[in-house]
Amino acid sequence: MISIDQVSKHKGRARILHEVSFEARPGRVTGFLGPNGAGKTSTLRVLLGLDRPRSGTALIDGRPYAAWNRPLTVAGALLDGSGAHRARTARAHLRWVAASNGLPRTRVEEVLDLVGLTADAGKRAGKFSLGMSRRLGLATALLGDPPVLVLDEPVNGLDPAGIRWMRTFLRDSADQGRTVLLSSHLMGELAEIADDVVIIDRGRVVARGTLDEVTGGHPTLEDAFLALTAAGQPW
Amino acid sequence: MNAVRAEIGKLVTLPSLWITASLTLAVTLLLRVLGLPGSVLLHTQAGLLVFGVLATAHEYQGGGQIRTTLLATPRRLALAAAKTVALTLVALPVAGAAAVLAGEVPATPRVTLSMLVAAGVGGIVRQAVAAVGIVLTAYLIVVPLLAARVPASARWLPDTAWPAAFVWAVAMVAAWATVLRHRDANT
Numbered sequence: 001m002i003s004i005d006q007v008s009k010h011k012g013r014a015r016i017l018h019e020v021s022f023e024a025r026p027g028r029v030t031g032f033l034g035p036n037g038a039g040k041t042s043t044l045r046v047l048l049g050l051d052r053p054r055s056g057t058a059l060i061d062g063r064p065y066a067a068w069n070r071p072l073t074v075a076g077a078l079l080d081g082s083g084a085h086r087a088r089t090a091r092a093h094l095r096w097v098a099a100s101n102g103l104p105r106t107r108v109e110e111v112l113d114l115v116g117l118t119a120d121a122g123k124r125a126g127k128f129s130l131g132m133s134r135r136l137g138l139a140t141a142l143l144g145d146p147p148v149l150v151l152d153e154p155v156n157g158l159d160p161a162g163i164r165w166m167r168t169f170l171r172d173s174a175d176q177g178r179t180v181l182l183s184s185h186l187m188g189e190l191a192e193i194a195d196d197v198v199i200i201d202r203g204r205v206v207a208r209g210t211l212d213e214v215t216g217g218h219p220t221l222e223d224a225f226l227a228l229t230a231a232g233q234p235w
Numbered sequence: 236m237n238a239v240r241a242e243i244g245k246l247v248t249l250p251s252l253w254i255t256a257s258l259t260l261a262v263t264l265l266l267r268v269l270g271l272p273g274s275v276l277l278h279t280q281a282g283l284l285v286f287g288v289l290a291t292a293h294e295y296q297g298g299g300q301i302r303t304t305l306l307a308t309p310r311r312l313a314l315a316a317a318k319t320v321a322l323t324l325v326a327l328p329v330a331g332a333a334a335v336l337a338g339e340v341p342a343t344p345r346v347t348l349s350m351l352v353a354a355g356v357g358g359i360v361r362q363a364v365a366a367v368g369i370v371l372t373a374y375l376i377v378v379p380l381l382a383a384r385v386p387a388s389a390r391w392l393p394d395t396a397w398p399a400a401f402v403w404a405v406a407m408v409a410a411w412a413t414v415l416r417h418r419d420a421n422t
Contacts, residue, residue: 045419045420048306048309049305049306049309050302050305050306050419050420051419051420052419065309066309066310070237071306071307071309072306072307077306079299079302080299081298081299082298082299083298083299083300083302083303083306084298084300084303085245085249085293085294085296085297085298085300086296086297086298087249087250087251088245088248088249089248092244092248093300093303095244095248096241096242096244096245096248097241097303097307099237099240099241099244100237100238100240100241100304100307100308101237101307102237125298126297126298140303
């Protein structure tokens, strides 16, 4: 369960998040949708304790992410890039991350197998293709077998087979009772997978609800999105 | 404890650190064998300072590892403490080996502390090249110059007396921990 309540954040003088509030519930895929620069990544970074909000709270199962002991067992995050130093091998990367949260080394081999990187585990992360980097990032997120998954543009850089795989994986994760929150600017992709949708534009939540509620009287989610956000304004 | 183990794992699996350490030890031995007058460590300490900088600044190099680090250990002061303990445990044998090869064993604590100062600068500056520039300028130019021109300053310089070296290390690590605690995790 993710609860974001009245989160505001400034960068310099500019207000990049304005009282952002929404929830993501267990057993459902929540799509966090918005044009580039709308505040999706900033919101996720506040949720994960990477950035500080000026005001408001962002909780995972009732506590801030940073307040959990062994946080990787509470939430897994996939952000931009692999999150691994380019000179380190995938296996060495996963091993230090596992050690940081007291997870067994056997778990490293399990997640490598899960994302299909076992054969490449001895390669340096810097040698990985974009798709392999995403899979290494996902393996890192899954190390602690967390009940909550937070993913920023998870299908970026994936080939069609990778996109299909990711979609199935996230659907299965939600069906197993996990809370899945993913951001995207790709409406079509999100409409295929999301149960609930939150739309953010210029730092404000402009719509939230089930996919049907948000799509409302519009023919598609894309039409709803363009009607609700500045992305729909002709330039 | 978990965080310390993770940080040690990071340091020992980072190729650039072991290349730096190996080269430093090799050059130290070479200079000793050549029988240069004066302290060998005075020159090869540069390699140890680079080692200290990389130990923290590598987090910010390509790949965005710092995010993974902060997600794994989100309590920033605990993270800084774990990094300091891990670096001390890894730096001590490297500094000790360099001191032994240079024939200057008593310099081991002072040189180890200078590596912690370098790590503090690396963590604050976050750009390895810039941090190396600052640290090398400070230790190889500013400190010797001040010590020579203003002898009274010697006991306060980070690289001349070891009580001062200790104070500088504590101050730089504390400054870095404070910065780490308060800023957003850029990159």
